[in-house]
Amino acid sequence: xxxxxxxxxPGVLLLAPTIILVGVFVYWLIIENFRVSLTNQHxxxxxxxxxxxxxxxNLLADPNFQHSLWNLLILTIVFLGGTLLFGFLWAWLLEQPxxxxxxxxxxxxxxxxxxxIASGVVWRWLLSSLQTSQxxxxxxxxxxxxxxxxxxxxxxxxxxxxxxxxxxxxxxxxIWQLSGYVMALFLAGFRGIPDELREAARIDGCTEWxxxxxxxxxxxxxxxLSAIIIIGxxxxxxxxxxRAIVPDANTYDVQVPATMMWVKYIGSDYADAAAIGMILLxxxxxxxxxxxxxxxxxxxx
Amino acid sequence: xxxxxxxxxxxxxxxxxxxxxxxxxxxxxxxxxxxxAVLIFxxxxxxxxxxxxxxxxxxxxxxxDPSRAWLLPQVWETGGWSKAWATLAPSLGRTVVxxxxxxxxxxxxxxxxxxxxxxxxxxGANIVFTLILFGMFIxxxxxxxxxxxxxxxxxxxxxxxxxxxxxxxxxxPICTLIFRNYxxxxxxxxxxxxxxxxxxILRTYGSVIFPVSAPGFVVVLIWQFTSAWNDxxxxxxFSSGRxxxxxxALSFLAGGQLTDYAASMAGALIASVPTLIVYILLGKxxxxxxxxxxxxx
Numbered sequence: 001x002x003x004x005x006x007x008x009x010p011g012v013l014l015l016a017p018t019i020i021l022v023g024v025f026v027y028w029l030i031i032e033n034f035r036v037s038l039t040n041q042h043x044x045x046x047x048x049x050x051x052x053x054x055x056x057x058n059l060l061a062d063p064n065f066q067h068s069l070w071n072l073l074i075l076t077i078v079f080l081g082g083t084l085l086f087g088f089l090w091a092w093l094l095e096q097p098x099x100x101x102x103x104x105x106x107x108x109x110x111x112x113x114x115x116x117i118a119s120g121v122v123w124r125w126l127l128s129s130l131q132t133s134q135x136x137x138x139x140x141x142x143x144x145x146x147x148x149x150x151x152x153x154x155x156x157x158x159x160x161x162x163x164x165x166x167x168x169x170x171x172x173x174x175i176w177q178l179s180g181y182v183m184a185l186f187l188a189g190f191r192g193i194p195d196e197l198r199e200a201a202r203i204d205g206c207t208e209w210x211x212x213x214x215x216x217x218x219x220x221x222x223x224x225l226s227a228i229i230i231i232g233x234x235x236x237x238x239x240x241x242x243r244a245i246v247p248d249a250n251t252y253d254v255q256v257p258a259t260m261m262w263v264k265y266i267g268s269d270y271a272d273a274a275a276i277g278m279i280l281l282x283x284x285x286x287x288x289x290x291x292x293x294x295x296x297x298x299x300x301x
Numbered sequence: 302x303x304x305x306x307x308x309x310x311x312x313x314x315x316x317x318x319x320x321x322x323x324x325x326x327x328x329x330x331x332x333x334x335x336x337x338a339v340l341i342f343x344x345x346x347x348x349x350x351x352x353x354x355x356x357x358x359x360x361x362x363x364x365x366d367p368s369r370a371w372l373l374p375q376v377w378e379t380g381g382w383s384k385a386w387a388t389l390a391p392s393l394g395r396t397v398v399x400x401x402x403x404x405x406x407x408x409x410x411x412x413x414x415x416x417x418x419x420x421x422x423x424x425g426a427n428i429v430f431t432l433i434l435f436g437m438f439i440x441x442x443x444x445x446x447x448x449x450x451x452x453x454x455x456x457x458x459x460x461x462x463x464x465x466x467x468x469x470x471x472x473x474p475i476c477t478l479i480f481r482n483y484x485x486x487x488x489x490x491x492x493x494x495x496x497x498x499x500x501x502i503l504r505t506y507g508s509v510i511f512p513v514s515a516p517g518f519v520v521v522l523i524w525q526f527t528s529a530w531n532d533x534x535x536x537x538x539f540s541s542g543r544x545x546x547x548x549x550a551l552s553f554l555a556g557g558q559l560t561d562y563a564a565s566m567a568g569a570l571i572a573s574v575p576t577l578i579v580y581i582l583l584g585k586x587x588x589x590x591x592x593x594x595x596x597x598x
Contacts, residue, residue, distance in 0.1 A: 008421070010502040011423050011426075012417075014413050014414075014416075014502065014503075015413075015417050015429070018414050018433065018473050019429065019433075021470050022432070022470075025448070025470045026436040026439060029444035029451065030444055032444075032450075033443055033445075033446055033447050036446055086343070090340075090343065100340075106584055107344050107347055107348065108343065108344075109584070113527055113573075113577055114531070114573045114577070115532075115533065115548055116531070117531070117533050117548045117551050117555075117569075118572050118573045121354070121565050121568070121569040122353050122357075122569065123350065125357075126370070142370055145368060145371065146370075173350075176346075176350065180347075237442070239534055240533035240548075243533070244552060244556075247556045262537070273445070274447075277442040277444070278443060280440040280443055281439060284438055288435070288438040292431050292434060292435060293431075296427055296431050
């Protein structure tokens with residue numbers, strides 16, 4: 001026993017700073033946050049009265065919060081759908097070595113290196129639904145104007161200034177920014193498929209479609225799962241992009257839990273802010289924990 | 302369908318192959334043209350926002366109007382750039398001071414952790430690793446309220462010092478993950494040999510692991526540099542325009558109703574220059590970092 005402890009003791013010791021830091025800053029704070037969410041700390045004045053799950057039930061009954069959950073759902077669906085679609089399409093087009101491949105890959109990936117705050121500056125403009133009055137009548141702005149001038153006027157819309165579907169417009173810049181990431185993931189997946197496998201399928205008379213259906217898609221599914229987890233949890237946490245595009249923090253149209261938590265924090269409603277944080281954590285955990293368990297088990301095999 | 306019949310069919314067809322060969326090359330050529338057309342179309346889509354940023358940053362006040370977003374400046378002016386620079390310069394300095402040390406520290410700790418977790422495993426190492434990893438996925442909103450309390454209780458000043466601590470701590474999971482995956486490719490025999498020679502855990506790290514770690518460090522440093530540089534969430538909770546990083550300064554420059562469009566576009570470009578340079582120079586490793594971000598690496 002002592003001998004064994006000698007061999008792994010130093011390892012544990014080296015890991016100790018990280019274990020302590022993560023233990024405190026992740027797990028202990030989650031517990032603390034949960035505790036705050038069960039109190040009536042709704043103003044800056046300290047108050048610690050235990051109220052049970054009252055904050056949660058109030059939030060879930062609040063139409064504003066319900067709307068933010070709806071927005072989160074739409075955002076996540078559109079964001080995931082868009083990045084997977086474009087990411088896969090680009091990876092599929094670039095999968096075989098071809099001329100200029102490196103150039104295309106770099107261009108598709110570059111938005112990823114820019115912050116949401118910086119890209120939000122321009123997207124706020126592009127997604128503007130303002131009509132400016134000019135001599136000669138009303139003029140549209142931003143993307144609407146571009147769509148109009150290339151003959152796609154019917155696609156014009158009021159973007160994020162729509163209470164039901166406006167949040168989908170926020171997904172546009174998010175897709176612009178992260179499709180390249182998903183492409184990179186898929187490209188790595190494609191590269192991992194041995195050439196012999198394709199050859200074998202072709203010799204067996206597989207049509208292209210069958211080749212994809214039975215050989216390539218199954219091989220890509222772990223990559224697809226990673227992409228869904230990464231983009232999905234980004235979407236649940238999305239905050240900066242919305243703040244950058246819609247300066248009014250209290251807006252109803254594109255409110256999501258992450259931005260609503262900020263509004264509550266600014267208003268010193270710490271208990272509600274903590275409760276929203278917990279709800280977000282549960283949403284993320286439901287997706288991420290099975291995934292982490294699956295990968296750690298897959299590794300053991 | 303059995304292989305034999307396919308082969309037969311193939312043989313039968315081979316007579317016609319000569320004729321259809323030219324047909325096939327035409328088809329391939331069309332496919333290729335189509336492919337490049339689609340690729341170029343998406344290049345244009347991706348670059349459009351960058352184009353608008355760039356041209357607007359050189360416009361005068363009257364010219365910089367959303368209705369003229371797509372048109373080149375009537376007169377190329379640099380007023381927006383000088384205003385943006387004047388506003389952002391102090392925060393740029395602070396961001397460098399924040400980002401460089403925090404990237405270095407979390408990379409170093411991550412390297413040690415990755416080494417222990419891949420080469421010096423102990424009972425329960427996998428569970429510990431998974432628990433650390435979960436810290437990478439949590440929505441920081443779920444710890445933010447007590448975190449603000451904790452940081453102020455620790456007496457750490459708002460602004461760069463507290464942000465530095467936070468970027469180091471919350472960067473640990475991903476750094477550990479990347480290094481653990483990276484060290485998995487280092488042969489165990491090297492470690493065993495060092496152990497046989499009586500080297501302890503630290504000497505083995507210093508003489509065997511650290512010297513081969515350069516690629517891992519490049520990936521981790523790029524990753525940490527970009528994510529800390531681009532962070533806004535922690536910055537919003539732990540700093541103000543007076544002592545915050547560049548994302549905060551930019552959001553003040555660009556936010557609000559009466560915005561100087563040229564200046565905010567120039568500001569967005571200025572704030573993005575460092576990460577863009579890193580990306581252009583070291584893009585290959587950047588992609589490597591992205592890959593490692595997907596848990597299995």
